[in-house]
Amino acid sequence: MIDIRSLEVFYWVVELRSFSRAAHRLNTSQPAVSQRVGALEQRLGYELLMRPTRTCRLTDRGRILFDYAEQFVRLQAKMESEVISPGNVRRTVRLGVSETIVHTWLPAFVEGVHSEMPNLTIDIMVDITPRMYVSLEAKELDMAFMLGPVSEPGYQSVPLNSYPLSFVAKRGLIAEADRNDIRTIARHPIITYPRETYPLTALREIVSKIIMRQPRIFANASLSTMVKMAKDGIGIALIPAEVVQEDVADGALEVLDIDLGLRPLTFVATYPHELDDHLCEILARKARKIAEDYKMRL
Amino acid sequence: MIDIRSLEVFYWVVELRSFSRAAHRLNTSQPAVSQRVGALEQRLGYELLMRPTRTCRLTDRGRILFDYAEQFVRLQAKMESEVISPGNVRRTVRLGVSETIVHTWLPAFVEGVHSEMPNLTIDIMVDITPRMYVSLEAKELDMAFMLGPVSEPGYQSVPLNSYPLSFVAKRGLIAEADRNDIRTIARHPIITYPRETYPLTALREIVSKIIMRQPRIFANASLSTMVKMAKDGIGIALIPAEVVQEDVADGALEVLDIDLGLRPLTFVATYPHELDDHLCEILARKARKIAEDYKMRL
């Protein structure tokens, strides 16, 4: 009589305060959402939303239904996670990923998940950590592999792996003798992660204390661009050595043996702990395992 | 993904231990049930029922799904009862009714319910109380208006009304002077409810003590037949006067003023207290009110 799909649609319309966002979230068209909510109201014989306003506020009776809708959506998520064998999970998970991970073990992760859960689609959005926070909050992402630690309430966080930050330079750019001398290195621009990220802020603070001035920094949101810039000798990259292992192996880049005491980059899998918990948990554990394997293989 | 309808179907298949009974219960065809369960198994990738046996036993994983299915069905029933305005309830309730009630206030009840809940269909099965018990147990009925009191565990029971039992005879069959004399009356066969019912057993016990022999009793499961027999002078009916008020009014029958101290017939609305509770509760209350109104109008 009352379809669970309709309740799910209604739930997300309210949760996201928008028909179109709900449509997007549910991988359907906005008219489809409109129709379902309309049909629901018609079947019940009263309005659920105070529509004229843009905010999709609930009516009193809508509130009652919403509470039930939430219970249904939760129960459904719980059931599906427990009852459906992994190979039969048919869903789309929207995953935010830091570029660093894209360049290391993400391919292995995607392949691994695909082989175990062939009907699971992973939509990958590459972005920087602060923006992924926002996307998680807006429920545009189901999970993110990003820089940790995360201690937001309402989020579950599984540590993945850590990458020590290394200075990486074009081969021959820095003379053998100067490779542990920060002053020499700091004559070159430092290419690293964009503002609002740990590497940049920490670097600026530490280096400026040593060389008594602000280092030149090329902040860049694209890891591959950073690598390219380093390979072109434009500057020296402060990035995990792991992402350039091939370039180091074939001699294009070299890792400088200098240690400023920077914290390694720690990545975590983060997801809101509710509703789809279980699948995210499985994926997070899988990611952790893949990341460990990756480290071992190096 | 997993439809609540499929869960409902699966739930009833297990609960009733039969595909065909589930189909009947859900007002659908048996192949439809078969398909839904089949589709469910296919989607999940494993079997839910150990089919070859006639008993529809659950597999281990089927058991897990069944627990969820039950939660869904309960939640759905709860939600629909709270959220759907009475006028929009679209369901079929299978109601067992004692014939006595059919002849008194059932028409008013049906009409009253129909006017308030035009989309509610009531399937009425007229039967005697002991058989309605069985039907309730087998879940062939959702609710029954029958003789009380009921104290079975697992059943909810709402008192409706009481009918004092009266001796009713064809006009002139018993002389004015003898109308309070049980010995005279007992020369005629007593027409009343069938065996296993209170009126018959109580009558037999009380009368036999007075007249020192077994009275002749015509036990009959059909109230209208009883009335007809009384009107034909075949015997004297022991029934509620209410059911023959018209015949008394137009002079075909008359009520004898004799009191053997028989308990009045007490009717109750009985339904298993689970799942569809709420609707049954509403209907039971409605029935009670109609029954009271009926009594007032007399």
Add this chain to the structure above:
DNA sequence: AGAGGTTACGGGCAGCGTAAGGATC
């Protein structure tokens, strides 16, 4: 004028019922 929601319409597909086909007692 543009974003966001509704209405209109055509097509695809899931799910139903009828009917025929096994399997098991």
Add this chain to the structure above:
DNA sequence: GATCCTTACGCTGCCCGTAACCTCT
């Protein structure tokens, strides 16, 4: 052979997506 479930098949009706329309800022 009777009962119960499964398979086959045609059909209906729902629901979706595209597109045009409305409405409020």
